[in-house]
Amino acid sequence: MEGWCKSMSIEELIEEERKGVRLIEEAKAKAERMLAEARRKAEEIMAQATKRELIESRIRGEEKKALEEAEKIKQKYLQEASRLQSTSEDSIQKAVEMVLKEVLKV
Amino acid sequence: MSEALSILKSEIMKRSLEEAQGITAQAEREAEKIISSAKRKAEEILEQSIKPEISVMRKRILGSARLEGRRILLKAKEEVLSKVFKMVEERLKKIAEGEDPEYRYEELTVKLIQEAASRIGEKELILTSNRRTLAFLKRNLRKVEKRLEEALGYKVKLTLENSPYECLGGVVVYTPDRTRIFYNTLEGRLMGLKEALRGIVAKTLFA
Numbered sequence: 001m002e003g004w005c006k007s008m009s010i011e012e013l014i015e016e017e018r019k020g021v022r023l024i025e026e027a028k029a030k031a032e033r034m035l036a037e038a039r040r041k042a043e044e045i046m047a048q049a050t051k052r053e054l055i056e057s058r059i060r061g062e063e064k065k066a067l068e069e070a071e072k073i074k075q076k077y078l079q080e081a082s083r084l085q086s087t088s089e090d091s092i093q094k095a096v097e098m099v100l101k102e103v104l105k106v
Numbered sequence: 107m108s109e110a111l112s113i114l115k116s117e118i119m120k121r122s123l124e125e126a127q128g129i130t131a132q133a134e135r136e137a138e139k140i141i142s143s144a145k146r147k148a149e150e151i152l153e154q155s156i157k158p159e160i161s162v163m164r165k166r167i168l169g170s171a172r173l174e175g176r177r178i179l180l181k182a183k184e185e186v187l188s189k190v191f192k193m194v195e196e197r198l199k200k201i202a203e204g205e206d207p208e209y210r211y212e213e214l215t216v217k218l219i220q221e222a223a224s225r226i227g228e229k230e231l232i233l234t235s236n237r238r239t240l241a242f243l244k245r246n247l248r249k250v251e252k253r254l255e256e257a258l259g260y261k262v263k264l265t266l267e268n269s270p271y272e273c274l275g276g277v278v279v280y281t282p283d284r285t286r287i288f289y290n291t292l293e294g295r296l297m298g299l300k301e302a303l304r305g306i307v308a309k310t311l312f313a
Binding site: 012013016017019020023026030031032034035038042043046048050055059066067069070073074077078081082084085091092094096099102103 | 111114115118119121122123125126127129130132133134136137138140141143144145147148149151152155156159160163164167168170171172174175176178179181182183185186189190191193194197198201209214217218220221292295296299303306307310311312
């Protein structure tokens with residue numbers, strides 16, 4: 001009876017060990033699949049990089065950015081122009097006097 | 107016995123699970139690395155292939171914006187400068203019409219004739235100007251001659267042109283044979299100084 005019990009326990013342990021090995025094997029297989037999928041995706045990413053559509057879309061994006069920057073630059077100049085146009089009458093009058101003085105300097 | 111077996115079994119399963127999880131986690135890290143490295147390389151390739159095109163495009167767009175901006179700025183400055191010179195012209199007109207209390211036009215006219223005579227350096231000169239100035243000169247020609255003699259140190263005979271000269275004020279002085287002419291009109295003086303004064307005026311106004 002005791003011997004039977006012993007052999008029963010070893011078999012159970014071996015079975016448990018087998019289950020564990022299967023788990024590990026499954027994990028290894030899953031890992032392989034994950035890596036294969038990652039490599040496939042990587043190839044796809046690399047292939048995309050040289051595709052005309054992507055290049056053109058990126059250029060369009062950069063063009064949009066540049067146009068926005070250009071608008072900001074133009075606005076800055078417009079603000080400066082507006083500042084110049086609102087030169088005070090006092091300053092203008094001083095300039096008029098200065099020119100007059102030069103013109104009538106005989 | 108049964109308890110010990112149970113502990114052993116759960117230990118075996120625990121180890122196996124840990125190893126399996128470790129393998130999966132390692133694979134996940136590896137996969138992420140592969141993808142992020144591909145993304146980085148792809149970005150580099152893309153960047154390199156479009157870099158020159160983008161650089162040219164940016165230069166074109168931003169350069170054009172700056173050029174347009176400078177044009178707007180110049181136009182604004184020009185408007186203010188034109189306003190100044192227009193106001194100067196209006197003042198000159200008032201001065202020539204004797205409506206500006208700060209300036210004595212008759213005195214100014216004598217000085218303008220004196221300057222012209224001195225530059226021409228002849229003893230016989232013909233004068234012309236607008237109708238109003240000619241009328242003043244007609245009344246005061248001898249006095250003006252006397253002032254010239256005092257200033258120049260020699261006599262100068264002045265004759266007035268019959269037909270008036272279209273100008274704001276000032277005079278046009280020339281020799282009888284018209285070989286030497288000195289335009290000393292007010293607008294002529296303004297025109298002559300305009301370019302030289304633009305920079306100074308701009309500095310005063312916009313500095």
